[in-house]
Amino acid sequence: MSAILLRNLNKTYNGKRGVIDLNLTVERGEIFGFIGPNGAGKSTTIRLLLQLIAPTSGKIFVLGHRVQGDDPSLRRKIGYLPSEIRLYPDMTGHQTLSFAASVHGVDIKKSRIHDYAERLQWNGKQKIKSYSLGNRKKLGILLALIHNPELLILDEPTSGLDPLVQQQFFQILREWNELKGTTVFFSTHILTEVEKLCDHVAIIRDGRLVQVSTVSEISAISDHFIEVSCSPSEDAHRLQELCQIDRNARHEDGVYRFRVQNKELCSVLAMLSRMPVKNLSVRRMSLEEKFMSEYASEANETDEVGQI
Numbered sequence: 001m002s003a004i005l006l007r008n009l010n011k012t013y014n015g016k017r018g019v020i021d022l023n024l025t026v027e028r029g030e031i032f033g034f035i036g037p038n039g040a041g042k043s044t045t046i047r048l049l050l051q052l053i054a055p056t057s058g059k060i061f062v063l064g065h066r067v068q069g070d071d072p073s074l075r076r077k078i079g080y081l082p083s084e085i086r087l088y089p090d091m092t093g094h095q096t097l098s099f100a101a102s103v104h105g106v107d108i109k110k111s112r113i114h115d116y117a118e119r120l121q122w123n124g125k126q127k128i129k130s131y132s133l134g135n136r137k138k139l140g141i142l143l144a145l146i147h148n149p150e151l152l153i154l155d156e157p158t159s160g161l162d163p164l165v166q167q168q169f170f171q172i173l174r175e176w177n178e179l180k181g182t183t184v185f186f187s188t189h190i191l192t193e194v195e196k197l198c199d200h201v202a203i204i205r206d207g208r209l210v211q212v213s214t215v216s217e218i219s220a221i222s223d224h225f226i227e228v229s230c231s232p233s234e235d236a237h238r239l240q241e242l243c244q245i246d247r248n249a250r251h252e253d254g255v256y257r258f259r260v261q262n263k264e265l266c267s268v269l270a271m272l273s274r275m276p277v278k279n280l281s282v283r284r285m286s287l288e289e290k291f292m293s294e295y296a297s298e299a300n301e302t303d304e305v306g307q308i
């Protein structure tokens, strides 16, 4: 039984597209990244999963239950962090946590919440109205975890968290996933986050899924960036020829920058080893760069500026 199953799912808002024909399976125990730029349809998908909005057509199954209308027993099995969390401004953080624990019948002293709060450097003493964005986000994370959910759905969970806290948060998610087998489904537009944390990733663009694969599959096909400068000699001409493998290659102040596919890397390096190279750097493209370059190449098909 999958944690999430979407079949031919469509949502339109007064005739305008939200998501189009989504088919997606998230297995239990996975940490699954859901990536797309602004307006792609991430929040719409998440709101559909949580029964907050109704689909125009298609089927949704969560933890083996068909999602149709409100189902409080299913909601209790899900921990949800919205992208913008609504809280009672006059309550303190601690009061909010205790209130949520009592609603769920959880003994907060026996839970790990205080340990997580400390690791996230969360300040629970202040009233919510004086909270920073980061402190609100941390409280949102604790509230999503407090009732030991089987499925965690996190909408852009890291916005507002500084890098050290982000690292702790990822560590907590990993521990939670390993300890309890909790499935984690989280949306982001930051691909490096997915690279660090996820088993599988789905990429959504303009309401449609454009790719579903393992993170290692995506990483394996990632291209490399080469930056090289050469002694001025007739061999520099060969370098210029070599750069032709990338139609967006650049040449500035004697430095050539170009992109090489994984499968061509060895032969390109072999060719460079026979040239009078002064400086060379090779680095793997991040998922973020790959994703962005795919967007850019579609948008700039005819853009020839700066090419060699």
Ligand SMILES: Nc1ncnc2c1ncn2[C@@H]1O[C@H](COP(=O)(O)OP(=O)(O)OP(=O)(O)O)[C@@H](O)[C@H]1O
Pocket (backbone or CB within 6 Å): 013, 016, 017, 018, 019, 036, 037, 038, 039, 040, 041, 042, 043, 044, 045, 189
């Ligand atoms: N309540 C709504 N009414 C009308 N259109 C909506 C509504 N909510 C979302 N949309 C539209 O549906 C599409 C998908 O939006 P959605 O918020 O799901 O994207 P997103 O990937 O979560 O983007 P972001 O990262 O900006 O939150 C967009 O074109 C958006 O304008």
